[in-house]
Amino acid sequence: MFRAILIDKDDSGYRASVQTLDEARLPEGDVQVRVSHSTLNYKDALAITGKSPVVRQFPMVPGIDLAGIVEHSGHPDYRPGDAVLLNGWGVGESHWGGLAQKARLNGDWLIPLQRGFSAAEAMAVGTAGYTAMLSVLALERNGVTPAHGEVLVTGANGGVGSFAIALLARLGYRVVASTGRPEEADYLKSLGAAGIIERASLSEPGRPLARERWAGAIDSVGSHTLANVCAATRYGGTVAACGLAQGMDFPATVAPFILRGVTLVGIDSVMRPRADRLQAWQRLARDLDKGLLASMTRVIGLAEAIPSAEALLAGQVRGRVVVDVNR
The missing domain is CATH 3.40.50.720 (NAD(P)-binding Rossmann-like Domain)
Incomplete structure (x- = not known):
């Protein structure tokens, strides 16, 4: 079992809530990740509030970013214990995303967590x-x-x-x-x-x-x-x-x-080829002053992401919101 924000839409309306889900409900994928941190982006806020048709199928777990540790892998590039991150690729829109304690994904969407970044720091960047x-x-x-x-x-x-x-x-x-x-x-x-x-x-x-x-x-x-x-x-x-x-x-x-x-x-970040992603993250590891991350970032728990979505859309959020999905 794991906790996640789940968005649903039916005759009762559009709603997002934190739920405890069975692992068997995870979508198909050849890599399963134990998520450590995710983020709250503008697109995530639109998905959670339903103010734009971001979500393409229901139910959906939002979260276009995630970082965590591989639990199971059928992909040649990853083994259990590997630290990985993901940005985009339609997760949180058409495939369950990162605002959850577990995610099952296409391994081709992942890249290794760059040396010098913790999972929380990588999601502060996101x-x-x-x-x-x-x-x-x-x-x-x-x-x-x-x-x-x-x-x-x-x-x-x-x-x-x-x-x-x-x-x-x-x-x-x-x-x-x-x-x-x-x-x-x-x-x-x-x-x-x-x-x-x-x-x-x-x-x-x-x-x-x-x-x-x-x-x-x-x-x-x-x-x-x-x-x-x-x-x-x-x-x-x-x-x-x-x-x-x-x-x-x-x-x-x-x-x-x-x-x-x-x-x-x-500039498209969602479907960017792997080589471009690796180059960008390698340059971030080299060129970003990680000492600035604290002033740019606020860390919240999973349940706080739902009310924070409204504030983000209202332009009341400075910088980045990192979601500790285990908090």
Whole structure:
């Protein structure tokens, strides 16, 4: 038996609750993991609250991230006792996820826990930090270096934004953070932000082209914000788009791309190939100042994840929420 958050939907409505389940109910998979920690991401909050159709089948255990120890394995790469982690691959949406004490998974979705990370630290990083690292790698591949000028990070108080600031600053970039919560300026500066701008300056409809400012940008907001970021990106700059907190629309023109040679790179973290995942986590182990994790992270128990989902969607959560599934 194990404890899990279970989401169900029937004639009685949509509901999420902590339940004790029989191991026999776990879905098919060739590796069974004893989960130590998971996380509460924006997508998890949508799944728990039902405010967006994230869950594709019911009942469902949410949780797009997990870290733990292999209990049983029919996969050639893993043996009992191995420390592993998982990000994405549709878990928590179409396959039972990490907000549970046990998970049965496709071994191809797992990667080894990187040396230097505990399970709790890996989940403090989670999909947010992994996505931020994928975005940083995209800027690097397109030739954006610290010498080229300022790099903008939007949605700065969120998980992806917080990690993007910390990583870029550690790598020597001058980072400007965009936030709708100016009272969090000291926190953002502690992560490495050299400047702060108000979210409102980017979130309203703007001009097709604005004054060139950003050598690069990491955007987790989308909509008008992404359009305005592209419009103010310098010649040959790169924008990594990895989120849609403001919206899925992109009300822009082609002007930045054909007049300034701006590159817009889409960042998918869910179905990313194994090689990209390993590269991102290896770079996180090398480049992330793990001393910052405490200030970026709050640890909660499994049952606390349900009420915390509402707070996350309301924009009341700073940084990362790690879920100790055994607490």
